[in-house]
Amino acid sequence: MEINATILISAISFLVFIFIMNKILYKPVLEIMEKRQNYIDANKNEADEHRQKAQQLLADKDEKVADAQRKSRDIVASKANALKEEKSKVLKDTKDSVSNYFSEQKQNLAHQKEDASHNMKYDVADLANRLTTKLMGEGIAFEPVGEYEVEEVMKKNA
DSSP states (O other): OOOOHHHHHHHHHHHHHHHHHIIIIIHHHHHHHHHHHHHHHHHHHHHHHHHHHHHHHHHHHHHHHHHHHHHHHHHHHHHHHHHHHHHHHHHHHHHHHHHHHHHHHHHHHHHHHHHHHHHHHHHHHHHHHHHHHHHHOSSOOOOOOOHHHHHHHHHHHO
16 A cells, blocks of 8 residues: 555645634534533523522411411410400309399398288287277277287298
């Protein structure tokens, strides 16, 4: 095999072609690919950051919702307790009021009974004395019936 100038010129022209292609085509394409990869990496990192922020916001939202629910349950429970206490107080006041009313009515009835009994003793004694006077006559003397005797008879028959 002979090495002639054609092979040498072909080799030199191939090297020049590779050099020119490297300057004109490969380097710009590699730079474009590198820029594109950097752009993709930057967007991926930014997306990861946004995803982390979104997860943090969701966690914060869940925590706030749980806190709001807890507070609302506490408010409802405290209102329910306040209503129970109010109900208990109203019932106690009503019960005391009714109890006092019945006590007063019992006392009134007891006083009325005493008054009626006292008036009845006097009236019964007076009626007994009048009947005795009519039955025995006007001129006959007798010991009048007193309230004490009427009271004894009422106690025996009560």
